[in-house]
Amino acid sequence: MNNAQRCLSSFHLSKHLTGNQRLWNAREEGQREHLKRGDRIRRRVGKREMINEGESGAYRNGGVKEYVAANYVRVLAKLDVLDAKNENETAEGDFEDENGSGSKMNxxxxxxxxxxxxxxxxxxxxxxxxxxxxxxxxxxxxxxxxxxxxxxxxxxxxxxxxxxxxxxxxxxxxxxxxxxxxxxxxxxxxxxxxxxxxxxxxxxxxxxxxxxxxxxxxxxxxxxxxxxxxxxxxxxxxxxxxxxxxxxxxxxxxxxxxxxxxxxxxxxxxxxxxxxxxxxxxxxxxxxxxxxxxxxxxxxxxxxxxxxxxxxxxxxxxxxxxxxxxxxxxxxxxxxxxxxxxxxxxxxxxxxxxxxxxxxxxxxxxxxxxxxxxxxxxxxxxxxxxxxxxxxGVNTDTSYALRFAKWAKTRDKGTKALSRLYSSGMVNPDFPSRFNLAVIDLDEDGKCPKLCETKTFERNVQEKWKVCVKALSDRIVARTKNISSICVRGSIARGAAVDFESDCDLIVVFENERPNEQELQDLRSELEDVRAQEFPFAKKIDVRFEKNRDELNAEQLFTLATSSLCVSGEDIPKSSSRMAPVRTCFPTLLEDVNSAIENGSEKAMSWACKRCLRAAFESQKRTRFTREISRCCEIVCEEDYPKKKYEVGDLETALVIAVKGPKMVFGDAYWLEMSTALLERLSNCILSAKI
CATH class of the missing domain: 2.60.120.10 (Jelly Rolls)
Known part of the structure; x- marks a missing residue:
């Protein structure tokens, strides 16, 4: 009997065994027993094929062995144990990569x-x-x-x-x-x-x-x-x-x-x-x-x-x-x-x-x-x-989301991608220049020059905005006591406020204890009414109430020194020393992003994207300083993309979400899921790219 006859004979034996009516009707125990017999038959067939390798080598790579194995699969399927057998044969231990060293991909x-x-x-x-x-x-x-x-x-x-x-x-x-x-x-x-x-x-x-x-x-x-x-x-x-x-x-x-x-x-x-x-x-x-x-x-x-x-x-x-x-x-x-x-x-x-x-x-x-x-x-x-x-020729969709998708599919790297956002009109090309979003060069000691060194409230603030700030300041003084200083910050302080787009940002510092929260909330509401009736060109009022100067932290002092001008009371910006930039977004980035994702609103997602852009800027030692998100994005693209710190396009996408909102970028259906994925990977990358 040659090898082929032996293999076929063994397979006929397996058919005979599977034909046993008791085994066909067997439940779990009988199926397992028959499965063991089938395995023994398959192993026996394999051994017989190798008896004379020189004469029967053709059978090892197909032929009878493959015929037997195929019918063995059919037998297991008829017994309804094919899937159970293979689902239980899971590997032990972790999967190793293709070089046997375990997955190492970041x-x-x-x-x-x-x-x-x-x-x-x-x-x-x-x-x-x-x-x-x-x-x-x-x-x-x-x-x-x-x-x-x-x-x-x-x-x-x-x-x-x-x-x-x-x-x-x-x-x-x-x-x-x-x-x-x-x-x-x-x-x-x-x-x-x-x-x-x-x-x-x-x-x-x-x-x-x-x-x-x-x-x-x-x-x-x-x-x-x-x-x-x-x-x-x-x-x-x-x-x-x-x-x-x-x-x-x-x-x-x-x-x-x-x-x-x-x-x-x-x-x-x-x-x-x-x-x-x-x-x-x-x-x-x-x-x-x-x-x-x-x-x-x-x-x-x-x-x-x-x-x-x-x-x-x-x-x-x-x-x-x-x-x-x-x-x-x-x-x-x-x-x-x-x-x-x-x-x-x-x-x-x-x-x-x-x-x-x-x-x-x-x-x-x-x-x-x-x-x-x-x-x-x-x-x-x-x-x-x-x-x-x-x-x-059927696509008539001209939505912003589709325009953004076309940009994303053909985007360039770093500053080129950002430039094309402006040139394509995805972001208004006048956005940085309209607000005079200047980047400040640090001095040789790595400290930031003060805004009050080159500007004053009376001389540099635009006239209509000056009237607005003074009116609001007078209302605050009339309604509260123990005020030490009132300062204006941001685009108004730089003399670059834009009608119907700039906010009126004020900082009020008290001499000792500040009023309770209810009184401050009532005051904010009153100031908002004044803005709406008398100064509608101001987009909104943002007032920060701080305790006495001795309790101001480094972030608050840095903001007063670098981006604020005194309106009334003690001139805190002028009396402050130059300071090195303070990281305000990077330390709490993960907490901020998780909080925004949990909130799940468009406003929260846009805010988290702003935090990401500023945190990316703060993650590395710079020779310049800015708080404006478009300038942060430009500098990070310019300095960090060549170092392969970020995936191409993610920072620019965060900028568009911060300016336009996530629905404009991803559409009405699944903007939350797409924004969440972006924030999670971008925040993780920023935190891993720290100084």
Whole structure:
């Protein structure tokens, strides 16, 4: 009896065992016992194949062994233990990176997350307008109706096997599954020329160099029955594989009609054309798709297990990831692994972890590295891709959000991006100059000159604003006692107030105890009434009431010295000494951002963006000082972007939100989620970039 006969004989034995009626009807105990017998049979078959390697080597890489393994998968599926067996075979310990050293990538931030199970998130708002304005990755949780009732888990291995075999039978075997397998002598996919045993690197098989065998690719695709491919993925035969194949028609119908609502958003718009139909991605735990980018808008729906994406913005990622040339069979792929120092130090990763029922959407040219989680033995995902149909001519949307999205998709780096915000009209180009937002050079001791050294209230404040300040000051003196000093600060003090846009900012310092809060609140209301009736050109009144001078802290003294002029009483600015800039936003940034996110209002988000811009300025030692957010943004872009401290565009986005508000930037539907993600990653980056 030769090797093939032995293998077939062993397989007939396994069929005989599975035909036992008692085992077919067995519950948990009987299934486990039969599973053990099946494992013993499979191991016996494997040993028999290796009896005479010289004579039967052909069987080791396919043939009988793969036939046996495929039928072993079918047996487990019929016993309804295929999924239970593989769900229990989870790996022990943490997943190691592709070089076996553990993940070391620094995470810049998490992608924006929208939960459609949240009552306030109406899934109808996930429409083509939202997709059109999308310029960064977004994770949609509970993205399809069935996932909210626990039905995402119905995408079992048995279900997939039965659906594919039904399609194979219906088409007479013409329908085959595309399976990516690694090549023994393929190009290395890790660092230092080492081959990564868990990575599946795409290669363009139609490329002339591969067809002429001038280039040995790291992997190739093969067409085979689904059961054969599944046995390879689960490593019952071969050394692993990755199913990357078109879905059979019955599963396509289920996905399109019963599951993901994301697809509807694209299909309802004539502006998007499908570039790749629904595609199944089935992999074993720990499988990796190394760094690469797609040319289309990508959607990935996670149906079983978990996947983690590390994504990198195209503006910084593509120029620093050492892509293969466009003529190469591995084009659109990076030559470096995720843990190469040049990637870790040069790029900032956006992280997204997908659980069952989640969908990730990300724009074209976003570099990404994908890992299948160890929490289950396998991962099932569905992808669908789209391209923008520029010739549709149906887009009549001229909203600010869409204009901003166009800026974000084509933005430059640092000060160039900021300049284009002004030149495109996204931010009024006169904004800095209208308010005379000067930047003050520090002296040789690192101290800031005082405003009163070059200006006085009587000589430099505009006349109409001078009348306004004096009237309000007189009202404060008449209504309160023990006032030591009243000062005006900001654009009025600089002589640069703008009608209907500038605030009237006053600082009132008492000699000892100040009035109680109720009295001060009543006074604020009275001053606001005076402003509205007599001085409507002032946007609002902002009055700070402070205790006696001896109790003023460094921040308050610095504000009085550098940006204030005395209106009446003791001239505190003049009697103060020059001071080094005081960090006012950086120390409390994390607390401020968390507070704003918890509040969840537009005003809170805009305020937090202002805090971020000022904290970014304060995070480094400067030779200049400013408090104005546009100047802070300009200086940080100029000085810190070359040092790769921030992701391109985030600071500029924070500036636009601070000036225009988050709804103007992200639209009416999910501005809160998008703003939250921006604030979290930007604040973390600012705090890690401190002096």
């Amino acid at each position: 995470i810049y931030g998490h992608v924006a997350t929208i939960d459609l199970s949240d009552a306030k998130n109406n899934s109808e708002l996930l429409d083509e307008k939202f997709i059109r304005c999308l310029h960064e990755p977004v994770l949609i949780q509970n993205a399809f109706e069935k996932s909210r009732h626990g039905s995402a888990s119905s995408w079992t291995l048995r279900k997939l096997l039965e659906a594919h075999e039904e399609e194979e039978k219906r088409t007479g075997g013409l329908f085959q599954t595309t399976v990516r397998v690694r090549m023994e002598d393929g190009a290395p996919s890790g660092n230092n020329g080492r081959r990564n045993a868990k990575a599946f690197v795409y290669a363009e098989q139609s490329h002339e160099a591969i067809r002429n065998r001038k280039f040995q690719p790291p992997s190739l695709t093969q067409q085979m029955p689904f059961a054969n491919g599944l046995s390879r993925v689960l490593e019952y035969s071969g050394d692993g594989a990755y199913i990357q194949s078109e879905l059979p028609s019955n599963l396509k119908d289920e996905m399109e009609h019963d599951y993901s609502r994301v697809f509807t958003s694209f299909e309802n718009s004539e502006e998007f054309v499908e570039s790749q139909p629904l595609r199944l991605w089935l992999s074993k735990r720990g499988s990796i798709s190394p760094l690469h980018f797609d040319a289309s808008i990508s959607t990935l729906t996670q149906l079983k297990g978990e996947k983690t994406f590390l994504l990198f913005a195209p503006f910084s990622g593509l120029s620093q990831c050492y892509l293969y040339p466009d003529w190469h069979p591995l084009r659109r792929r990076s030559q470096l692994s995720i843990n190469d120092e040049r990637i870790r130090n040069g790029l900032r990763a956006y992280e997204a972890t997908l659980s069952e029922g989640d969908v990730l959407i990300f724009p074209p040219r976003w570099l990404h590295h994908v890992e299948s989680s160890n929490k289950t033995n396998y991962s099932v995902s569905i992808t669908r891709r789209y391209i923008y149909n520029a010739s549709s």
